[in-house]
Amino acid sequence: MNAWRLAWLNVSRRALPSAIAVVAIAWAAAAGGVMLKLHTLSQSRFATLAAEGQSVVGAKSGGMDLLLGSLNLEGDLPAFIPYNLFRSIRSAEKIGFENGTFSHIPPVRAVVPFLRFGSVGPFAAVGTDERFLRRPDHSDSPRLEAGRWFHADAPELVAGAEAARRLRLAPGAAVTLDIANPTGEPNVRRAEFSVTGILAPTGKIWDFALFACLRQGQRQLAEFDLESVSIWQNQVLHYFLIYHESAVFPRLQSLINQRTVAQIVSVPEEIAKLHELTGLGRRFGLGFAALILFMAGACVAAMTIARFDAMSVHMAILRALGYSKAEIAGSLFLEGLLLGGLACLIGGLGDFLFFPRIREWVGLDFHGYAVRLPLLSGAVWLMILAAIACAVAIPVVKLCRQDVDQSLKGM
Amino acid sequence: MKVRIENLRVRIPPDDRTLFFLPKLRVASREKVLIQGASGMGKTTLLHCLAGLRPPQEGRALADGRDLYRLDERGRDRFRRDELAVIFQKLNLLPHLSSLENVMLMRSGGRFVGRERAREVLAAVRMTHRASVLAARLSQGEQQRVAVARALAGTPRLILADEPTSSLDDDNATVVVEALLAAAREATLIVVSHDRRLRERFSRCIRFEEAATS
Numbered sequence: 104m105n106a107w108r109l110a111w112l113n114v115s116r117r118a119l120p121s122a123i124a125v126v127a128i129a130w131a132a133a134a135g136g137v138m139l140k141l142h143t144l145s146q147s148r149f150a151t152l153a154a155e156g157q158s159v160v161g162a163k164s165g166g167m168d169l170l171l172g173s174l175n176l177e178g179d180l181p182a183f184i185p186y187n188l189f190r191s192i193r194s195a196e197k198i199g200f201e202n203g204t205f206s207h208i209p210p211v212r213a214v215v216p217f218l219r220f221g222s223v224g225p226f227a228a229v230g231t232d233e234r235f236l237r238r239p240d241h242s243d244s245p246r247l248e249a250g251r252w253f254h255a256d257a258p259e260l261v262a263g264a265e266a267a268r269r270l271r272l273a274p275g276a277a278v279t280l281d282i283a284n285p286t287g288e289p290n291v292r293r294a295e296f297s298v299t300g301i302l303a304p305t306g307k308i309w310d311f312a313l314f315a316c317l318r319q320g321q322r323q324l325a326e327f328d329l330e331s332v333s334i335w336q337n338q339v340l341h342y343f344l345i346y347h348e349s350a351v352f353p354r355l356q357s358l359i360n361q362r363t364v365a366q367i368v369s370v371p372e373e374i375a376k377l378h379e380l381t382g383l384g385r386r387f388g389l390g391f392a393a394l395i396l397f398m399a400g401a402c403v404a405a406m407t408i409a410r411f412d413a414m415s416v417h418m419a420i421l422r423a424l425g426y427s428k429a430e431i432a433g434s435l436f437l438e439g440l441l442l443g444g445l446a447c448l449i450g451g452l453g454d455f456l457f458f459p460r461i462r463e464w465v466g467l468d469f470h471g472y473a474v475r476l477p478l479l480s481g482a483v484w485l486m487i488l489a490a491i492a493c494a495v496a497i498p499v500v501k502l503c504r505q506d507v508d509q510s511l512k513g514m
Numbered sequence: 515m516k517v518r519i520e521n522l523r524v525r526i527p528p529d530d531r532t533l534f535f536l537p538k539l540r541v542a543s544r545e546k547v548l549i550q551g552a553s554g555m556g557k558t559t560l561l562h563c564l565a566g567l568r569p570p571q572e573g574r575a576l577a578d579g580r581d582l583y584r585l586d587e588r589g590r591d592r593f594r595r596d597e598l599a600v601i602f603q604k605l606n607l608l609p610h611l612s613s614l615e616n617v618m619l620m621r622s623g624g625r626f627v628g629r630e631r632a633r634e635v636l637a638a639v640r641m642t643h644r645a646s647v648l649a650a651r652l653s654q655g656e657q658q659r660v661a662v663a664r665a666l667a668g669t670p671r672l673i674l675a676d677e678p679t680s681s682l683d684d685d686n687a688t689v690v691v692e693a694l695l696a697a698a699r700e701a702t703l704i705v706v707s708h709d710r711r712l713r714e715r716f717s718r719c720i721r722f723e724e725a726a727t728s
Contacts, residue, residue, distance in 0.1 A: 104626055423565065423594065
């Protein structure tokens, strides 16, 4: 009976202990893989975050939500802010309030509006204007690689590089957008847009988005009954980026935060806070992931050692029948490989099925370039198999020192 | 296979006392020898010495002139694999394997025993009907017959049997002994047993306490 057959019989005929071992190892593989991927994902957000503009304005919420929602297109759709606020700030007008008072808007260099009004699969459709392409500093302006910018009055859009690649879009192509109902009701409208241009890759979140004229986005929203979510009807947007001199920020902050429904946050400050938070989180996450991996490896090793340790008489019998130590060690290794392989297969399947939901649940379902997630799971599986190989080494050492005569006599 | 023992001394822990000292034993090729003696004198240990499983403290155990304990470990593995068959006192079947699979653990001529050959030897000990039953579910007597079948499955030149009929009724004891003797037609057979029924079937019977001292 060759080593494979012997290993298979040892696994299959001890069904309950084998099943417990496989489930435990599979759990360890899945948990280790998920933890490592979540940890890596949480770090990868900095790769795509578009650190642009000096400030970002959105509906009142946490600063971090504003930052990640606007510059990494993360999370659910936020509440609207009035278009008039954007227009007033862009044109440095006076703002008049209901009590008859006025505030003067400090001068700013540029304002870029964003309205997330739909999507194609995972790619968001964002309404904006020509300022998106022509930033005051130029250095961070996206560039058209093919085609032209959209016309304000036509249902046209420009696709980010990665969205265009994955959706196979080229200038002239037609694309159907799902227009999300901002009231939260489940009805979704569809709208045909034509692609007029493709952006050059930026390495940022813009590569994963589709850009149309802000007015087109507002027109699409007007098809819904917006009364419950907007007192401004469709004259709304979600965010706008402001480019300004740093001395202007306190005045903008005082005006927007205290006298409007919106909130302004400083992009560099929020990014610094995010780094600080995830810096702590990174150390904690890495430690936690390492702990889970270590526990997974230790659990696998302990289980395998206990299993093989109970086989000393079995090994003595095989030795007495003329099986060499190498043959028995090979059979033990194959048995470990069978258990580990089966467990990795089940753990991998669990990881594959549940990771997208877990990722969404913990709020890490943003786009990313840098992370090769399946490779991380592969690394965990390799580690599990390595732990099993190490665990086999211990009974093999015992096998080498075994007194076959005593083992056969049951002493 | 000729077997020769010279001045074999085995000591046992904890006080390192001599279990037995066997100055001389010669078994000719194809000879059938029965060793009898009181319990605890070291008969099982003697068989383990002859199987290359228990190095003695002194003396030599030779098989066809080869000192088993001068062979390296691989050499002893090859000896057990290719030339030897052992029926252990505790039977030592693998409990999670069936009767057939236990027999198929053996090798013959360098190759694993096939299903057909395994069925053949199980038939010789009247165990065909229990071929697919796990060893753990067999009675003691059935396990003994499977252990005998396993030893007979290869083409051994030396068969060592430790109490091969201890759990068997007269009928089955006869079957097992016949099978052993038939298999040992071309082999040397050394049997350790208390069973008086076996005396008449062996050409030579050795009283262990007379041959060895403690």
